[in-house]
Amino acid sequence: MNPSCRRMRGSSCVSILALLLLVVFSPMAQADIKIRTLDGVVLAGRIYDLGNEYLELAGRLGSNPILKRNVKSWSQVELETSEPPGIILVFLSGHEVSGSVRFDTGTSEWVVDLELGSARYPDSEVKRTIQPNGICSDDRFTVRCDFEDRIKRAIAGVRTGEPFASREGSEFLRAAGFFSKRFLEEALVDEENEEIRRILLEERLRMALPEGVTKARPNFLEQLSTSKPNDRVNLLSEALMENGSDLYPLLGLLLLDDSQSATVRSFAVDILQRTHSIKELILAWKSSQAHAQLALAIALGENGVYIGIITLIDALELDEEAARAIAAGKLLEYTGEQFGFDPAGDAATRASAVKLWREWWHGNKDQIEKIAVSAFHGAEASQERRRASDLWRQGIESEALGRFDAAEHFYRNATKVDPTAMGPFVSFGILLYQQRSDFEGALTLFRRALGRDAGLGDEIIERLCYYHIGRIYQFGLDFDRSRVALLKAIQLDPNYSDAWFELGRNLYEEAILDSGDIEQRKMQLIEARDTFKNGIQALVRYRGGLVVVDRTNLPFDSSLPFSARDHNRSLRDIRIRILEELGRFRGRISAISLILGDPGRVIAEHKAARIEGSLNEELARMLTVAKRLQRESEPPEGEPVPSGGVIEEGNPDSHN
Incomplete structure (x- = not known):
């Protein structure tokens, strides 16, 4: 050897x-x-x-x-x-x-x-x-x-604020992770501490991670803390595709993270609002402040949970007039009350109105909070609803990529897994009539969707359902049924400018195709023009209340949750889009006005568009035609000018 x-x-x-x-x-x-x-x-x-x-x-x-x-x-x-x-x-x-x-x-x-x-x-x-x-x-x-003794000493060390003891305590609490959570929660009940709250949030974020996410993405939480805001949103979007509804608890916790940007929080609010994640929204609302809490109060209100009304009332006392305006608008929308509050009014008058609002809240608080508690405890989605939600999301993503067979497969399975959910029926119906030209099949699915019990926040999906029913009847030239459906969508959301536009086009097309009485057709055109004017007013109302970035429930957005929309859009981008929509509506008004022989209205719409910044090529062409018509209608030289004097650019609001 x-x-x-x-x-x-x-x-x-x-x-x-x-x-x-x-x-x-x-x-x-x-x-x-x-x-x-x-x-x-x-x-x-x-x-x-x-x-x-x-x-x-x-x-x-x-x-x-x-x-x-x-x-x-x-x-x-x-x-x-x-x-x-x-x-x-x-x-x-x-x-x-x-x-x-x-x-x-x-x-x-x-x-x-x-x-x-x-x-x-x-x-x-x-x-x-x-x-x-x-x-x-x-x-x-x-x-x-001796774990319990050590963790109590660590918490005490953090509370002292002394550099060495605080650092040593923080390191131990972070290392203990899951096992420290209960003690951190108890410590915060006894006395608030920013560092302890931060350590607790970090562990809650880890506990909210979906199964296997760190195996697929080892640095997931680190990237959520250190990368650029847009990169964080992209990371969350990818994780949402992979994990579906299992990611919602994490999105709710990100709303509590002060280190997250407005872009990330807006993305989280968007997904949670549009998927009716009431529990996460309520928890985030309770822990937020200032404009973040205002945005969450509105997100809850859009889901039919009005516990955030007190936040809206508090916002009536903010220094920013725009913030006061949006709070007052939502209070009117949610309660039907105003109490004489004017966002631009003097301080004394506003204070009197706020006092009345607080009295109203005192009288209605218990009932509203009972509803919120019920929604909070009832917000746990069933396994079937979560599975259907994931299938629905996969269907919308497949449709966005042009994979229509796969999308149909996902939608069909979603309706089978949870027949009580509205969303998959609506998406399936849209696919059938837009990509398969199966109008009858689509109408059947839309009717089945409307036969569901509308859940919290389903108003957005419900209005969309009526909108697409109206579009199908419009394609079939069944204008009466189309109008009924579009008016129902507008009733659900008076600011739904897409529905206003299609309603105006409905009236316009019926008048053009009608071969009946000239005066009757003229009245239809005037009604169509008035309808487009109502659409402009809806957009102006929406823009007037736009104080925080709102990427949900856009008046010109007919997409559904999980769709490939730009969650990084800034407030400025949304306002630019609103201007484009205003130009589109004014273009339709101008076209009808030319048919009616009203060039003055065309000139007035062009002036209004120039002032608000919504000019487009269509309006420029219309102006050229209108001015030519005006010149042709002027009396020959030497003849007296008709009563009314010289022709001036008019105000669009003074015309019918």
Whole structure:
């Protein structure tokens, strides 16, 4: 036998002997954690926080991951014998040993002092070490016997504000992760502390992560904290595609994160509002302030939950007139009351109105909060609704990519998984008539959608359903039925400018195609022109209340949740789009006015568009024609000017 083989065999014998000594003489570290999952399963053993969305139950036969969000509670098990102090060695075999442990740098071995001497273990056989405070060598954490004392000292250290104690306390609380959450919550009940709240939020974000997200994206949370706002939104969009409704709790928590930009928060509000995630919206509203809370109050109001009315009342006292205006508008919309409040009025008059509003809130608060509590507890979507929501989202994404067969498959399955949901029926109907020319099939699906019980926030989908019913009848030249459907969409949302535009076009096309009485057709054209004017007023109302970025419920947006819309659009971009819409409406008014022989109205619309900044090529062409008609209608030179004097550019509001 050569010397190297003898050395290897000797080393192996020493290792085996050491392990035997470990089993016979060394103090074994004992499992001391018990957890209960949401479905009632109880697990006990050495449990690690992996620093992501998982805990791990370790054992000698392997380990099992446990999703943090599936844990209902945990507790320390009282052991018959106290856990030995010092470092714990965890071996590849799954055995553990603790006590007086040190590392011999000369031999790269771990040395454990025993009653009858010491045992040595090659570093290659040690899987990890656990420090007395529970922090592991591989960046995980487990609870040690004195955990509760340590965490209380850490919280006290953070509260002192003293640099060293605060830093040391914060590091331990962050390392403890899942196991620190309960103690952090209790500490915040006793006394508010910004650093403790931040550490708690970080762990809640980890607990809200969908299963497997960090395996697919190892730096997911870090990217959400450090990358540019638009990159964060793109990251969330991709995660939403991969994880569906499992991502909603995380979106709700991002609304509580002060470090997140308005772009990220707006994206989160958009998704949560349009998917009726009431619980997340209410939690975010309760923890927000200033304009963020105002936006969330409106998001809740659009979902039929009016607990945020007190926020709107508070906003009546803001210094910004625009903010006061949007709050007053929403209060009128939600309650039908005004109490004489004028956003531009003097301070004394506004204060009197606010006093009346607060009295109203005092009288109605209990009833409104009862509804909010009911919505909060009833907001947990069933497994069927969550599955249907994910299928619906996949269908809309497939349709946006032109994969219509796949989209139809997803929509059909969504309606089967949850026949009570409105959205998939509406999307399926839109696909059938726009891509398959199956108008009857689409109408059947729209009627089935309207046969559902409208849930909280389904008004957006309901108005869209009536809008597309109106469009189908319009294609078939059934103008009466088309008008009924479009008027129903407008009744649901008076600011729905898309519906106003199609209603005006409906009246215009009927007048053009009608071969009946000239005067009757003229009256239809005047009615069409008035309808387009109503659409302009709807856009102006919407623009007047646009104080925060609103990417949901846009008056010119006929898309559904999850659609490929630009969530990074700025307030300026939305206002530019509104101007484009105003120009489109004024173009239709001008075209009808030329048919009616009213060039003055065309000139007036051009002037209004120039003032508001909505001029377009169509209006420029119309102006040229109108001026030519005016010149042709002027009396020859030398004849008296008709009563009314010289022709001037008029005001569009003075014309019918």
